Amino acid sequence: EDKVVQSPLSLVVHEGDTVTLNCSYEVTNFRSLLWYKQEKKAPTFLFMLTSSGIEKKSGRLSSILDKKELSSILNITATQTGDSAIYLCAVVNTGTASKLTFGTGTRLQVTL
């Protein structure tokens, strides 16, 4: 059974800080790893990382996949209060099409 573990479970930082969120996984046949941001409603897609795309960046957010260590990190620099959310990591197994296995998420709170 595929498994995803995220750490820390929750985090409180001050605006302007840099944060690193961690995701480790166990999957029989890895296809991809995805990061989502969930505020009050639907999870919204951030990044998808695969064997051919192990690093992604968008503005202040970036993510790296370490296939050797079976893990990924999500970095947020110069955090803002609007970054407060739950960040979810999920993996896809090649044998299960687009089926996502999610971690329980990291709850990030950015304070003034």
Added chain:
Amino acid sequence: DAGVIQSPRHEVTEMGQEVTLRCKPISGHDYLFWYRQTMMRGLELLIYFNNNVPIDDSGMPEDRFSAKMPNASFSTLKIQPSEPRDSAVYFCASTRTGNQPQHFGDGTRLSIL
């Protein structure tokens, strides 16, 4: 393009009642997924469809849960009879192919009293 549309947004009902949740995927998306989210267990996949056919229902908790997709633009998740432990947020998601990210609806917050 309109996103994934779910209804109702909130549902409060008494245990034993039948509950039906509805989902309209993004047009042209061939895959549809139903998830349940709770504080204790996070986001769990219940069932998913490809081209209206159920592919994997191993996450459906028990026979009280059923899902259908009669056509490419509509799916339902039914709970009968409902129990308090079914209280959760239920999300529907869709994607065009197996290699693309899923897009989520805003969810249905279900409370069973």
